[in-house]
Amino acid sequence: MASANFSTLPLPSDTSGDGRRARSRTSRDKIVAAVLHLIEGGDLSPSAARVAEVAGVGLRSVFRHFDDMDSLYQEVSERVSAQVMPLLREAVIGATWKERLVRIVERRTSIFERIHPFRLSASLKRFRSAFLTEEYRRTLELEAATVEALLPPHILADQVSTRSIKVILSFQNWHALRFEQDLSIQEAREVVSRLLGDIISKLAD
Structure with a gap:
């Protein structure tokens, strides 16, 4: 079984709304992908500032999309589970x-x-x-x-x-x-x- 790179797997995006909503979803997806990338790279507890840097967004943008780091890690955990659990249940x-x-x-x-x-x-x-x-x-x-x-x-x-x-x-x-x-x-x-x-x-x- 090939090793997964979770940060490059597609995230669900809502492109049916207006441009502002699509841009907001894109920023949110970039933030989640940044956390995945950092953890895969060995940074097991990345700071909000580091996440923002890797995502290419402002620090305030991180907390505009997520109430706190716990809610961000919740979405990260849900994404990893969504990819792995079907394999575990096979x-x-x-x-x-x-x-x-x-x-x-x-x-x-x-x-x-x-x-x-x-x-x-x-x-x-x-x-x-x-x-x-x-x-x-x-x-x-x-x-x-x-x-x-x-x-x-x-x-x-x-x-x-x-x-x-x-x-x-x-x-x-x-x-x-x-x-x-x-x-x-x-x-x-x-x-x-x-x-x-x-x-x-x-x-x-």
Whole structure:
């Protein structure tokens, strides 16, 4: 799966109104794209002044379009989610639950690789943002639910095994492998696959 550049993906624009409304939407879109660009580039907590500079708008324009930085980050988060969530929910093909679990590794880790800077950015701010705190909770629930959907009842009844599988396939585990142990994508994926294979080999079909 190719890496996404969220700042270059099209933003929805309302061009049906008059020129002033279209220009306002264009400025708003530039501001959102600037935040995406900065976060992708490693600035996980860009200032309003830096956002305005990259967007090519005045600082006052940022706060004319957004009440505060929290509302700006809310729109950024919604855009990233809109691009990624359909991939996370996509049906997994496989003859058995074990086969489906193994097949989800590449897709899920590719998604994690794409959203990594945005998840880190949100983590830095979520303790000061009610929206990002709730968004974090919803994301964790969705990640857990997509794993649970692949497991048969007798595995779901085994809480230790279910939790172990969730941890292996979690963003936190991927982050630890890629950015704390400094593994390549392929090396990290091999570790995830090995851990998953080891645990499901011990479980009944």
